Amino acid sequence: MIQNSDIFSIQTSEDFKDVALKIFKHQFENNAVYRSFCDLLYVHPSDVSKIEDIPFLPIQFFKSHQVVSNSNPIETVFSSSGTTGSITSKHLITDLKVYRESFSKAFDYFYGPIEDYTVLALLPSYLEREGSSLIYMVDQLIKDSKNPKSGFYLNNLSELKDTLINLDTDGQKVLLIGVSFALLDLVEHHQFQLKNTVVMETGGMKGRRKELIRDELHTILKDGFGLETIHSEYGMTELLSQAYSKGNGVFECPAWMKILTRDTEDALTILPSNKTGGINVIDLANINSCSFIATQDLGKVYTNGSFEIIGRFDTSDIRGCNLMVL
Numbered sequence: 247m248i249q250n251s252d253i254f255s256i257q258t259s260e261d262f263k264d265v266a267l268k269i270f271k272h273q274f275e276n277n278a279v280y281r282s283f284c285d286l287l288y289v290h291p292s293d294v295s296k297i298e299d300i301p302f303l304p305i306q307f308f309k310s311h312q313v314v315s316n317s318n319p320i321e322t323v324f325s326s327s328g329t330t331g332s333i334t335s336k337h338l339i340t341d342l343k344v345y346r347e348s349f350s351k352a353f354d355y356f357y358g359p360i361e362d363y364t365v366l367a368l369l370p371s372y373l374e375r376e377g378s379s380l381i382y383m384v385d386q387l388i389k390d391s392k393n394p395k396s397g398f399y400l401n402n403l404s405e406l407k408d409t410l411i412n413l414d415t416d417g418q419k420v421l422l423i424g425v426s427f428a429l430l431d432l433v434e435h436h437q438f439q440l441k442n443t444v445v446m447e448t449g450g451m452k453g454r455r456k457e458l459i460r461d462e463l464h465t466i467l468k469d470g471f472g473l474e475t476i477h478s479e480y481g482m483t484e485l486l487s488q489a490y491s492k493g494n495g496v497f498e499c500p501a502w503m504k505i506l507t508r509d510t511e512d513a514l515t516i517l518p519s520n521k522t523g524g525i526n527v528i529d530l531a532n533i534n535s536c537s538f539i540a541t542q543d544l545g546k547v548y549t550n551g552s553f554e555i556i557g558r559f560d561t562s563d564i565r566g567c568n569l570m571v572l
Contacts, residue, residue: 248272250344253530254351256501263297265502265530269537270300277315279307280536287514298506298516302526302540308335308484313535316340325377326483335483337379340534345486348531349383350390352500356490357421357444360387364413365396366406368424368432369448373398379483380448384423407436414440423479425450426463433470446477446490460495460555480555484539486531489553498552502530505553507545519549522556 248268256262271291273280284290284301294300307313310333314320318340326335339345353360365388372378388396395413399406413420420443424432429447445467458466464476475493489497489505499505507523509515517523525543532539547553 248533250341250347250533253344253502253533254347256530262501262504262530266297266300266504266528266537267291267294269530269533270294272533273315273536273538277313277536279303279311279313280315280538283307297504297528300528300538301514302506302508302538303536304540305335305482305484305542307536308337309333312336312338314338314340315534315536318534322382323377324379324382324483327371327375327378337483337486337535339486344531344533345379345382346386348487348500348502349386352488352490353387355500356492356498360390361392363391363396363419363421363444364393365391366410366420366422367398368406368422368428369398370400370428371425371450373400379486380481383481383488387421403432403435406432407438410440410443411438414438414442417442420444421446423448426458429467430463430470433467437470437472439472443471443473444477445471445473446479448479448481464495482541484532484535484541485527485529486535487529496548496552496554504528504551505545505547507547508540510544510559513540519547522546524559525553525555 248265252265256265274284274291280303283303287301289301320338320340321342322339324337324339367384367388369381369384372381395409410420410422422443423446426447426449467476478491478495479488480497481488487500487503489499489503491497506526507517507521508526509517509523522544525541525545527539527541528537530537542559543555544557544559545553545555
C-alpha cells in the first residue's frame with residue numbers, strides 16, 4: 247500500500263511513474279466511480295505500463311458523484327464556488343493531513359520557509375462562503391507563518407494598504423495572495439512601489455469584473471504594485487496540490503504533480519510537448535479520491551514539464567469525450 251511518505255519523497259521521473267501506477271491500481275480497485283469509468287474504456291491495470299495510458303476521469307464527476315478511494319470517515323468536504331442554483335464540485339476529504347503536507351511542502355520548495363513571510367490574504371469571494379480549499383490552505387499558511395501581522399482582509403483595503411507599505415518598507419518579506427478582482431480593486435484605490443513583496447493572484451473575477459487575459463491583468467497589477475513580476479497559483483477544488491508561476495504565466499509543479507495535454511478532438515489521445523490541448527492533471531496527493539483528472543482548461547506543456555494555461559473549453563460541451571454519464 248502506498249504511504250503518504252512515498253508520495254512526498256518522489257525525486258525522479260521513475261519514482262513518479264512507480265507511485266502513479268501503484269495509485270492507479272489502488273484507485274481502480276477501491277474507487278467505484280473511477281472503476282466504472284475505466285471499465286467503460288476497457289482499461290485494466292494489467293494493460294497499463296506507462297502513465298500516458300492511465301484513464302483521466304472528467305472533472306465533472308466531482309459534481310455528480312462521490313469520488314472516493316477508501317471507506318474512511320469524511321473529515322471535510324471542499325466545494326467549488328458557483329452561481330446560485332448551479333451544481334458545484336464536491337471533493338470529499340478523508341485525510342486532511344495529506345492536503346496540509348502537500349501545500350506546505352510545495353510552498354517551501356518554491357518559496358522557502360513560510361516562517362520567513364508575513365502572509366496577507368485578500369480573498370473576499372472565497373472568505374464569504376463555506377468549503378473553500380483555498381481558504382483552508384491560506385489560513386494554515388497564516389498560522390504557520392507565526393507572524394501576528396499575517397491575516398485575512400475583506401473590505402478594509404486602506405488598512406491593508408498601510409500594513410503592506412509598512413511591512414515592505416521595513417524590509418519584511420511579504421506574501422500578498424489575492425483573487426484577481428480584489429487585487430485590481432486595491433491598485434485602483436492605492437499605488438505602491440514594493441520591493442520585498444510577492445504578489446500572487448489566484449485567478450478569477452467571480453462575476454465581479456470583466457474577464458481579462460493574463461497579460462492585461464498582470465500589466466495592470468505590475469504597474470499598480472510597482473513590481474516586475476506577478477506570481478500565480480494554479481489549483482482547484484478537485485486537487486490537493488498546486489502549481490506556481492513566478493511570472494509570465496508559466497507554471498511549475500511539485501514533484502508529486504504532473505500535467506499532460508490531451509487532443510481536443512480525441513480525449514483519449516495524449517499530445518506531445520508544445521501542443522495546445524486539454525489539461526490532464528496527475529495529482530498523487532489525491533490518493534484518497536482520484537489522482538487522474540481531465541480538466542476543462544486548455545493549455546500547453548513544455549519539454550521541461552512546465553505549463554501554461556491558455557483558456558477553457560466551452561463548459562456546455564467537451565468535444566471528444568462522450569463518457570460523462572455513468
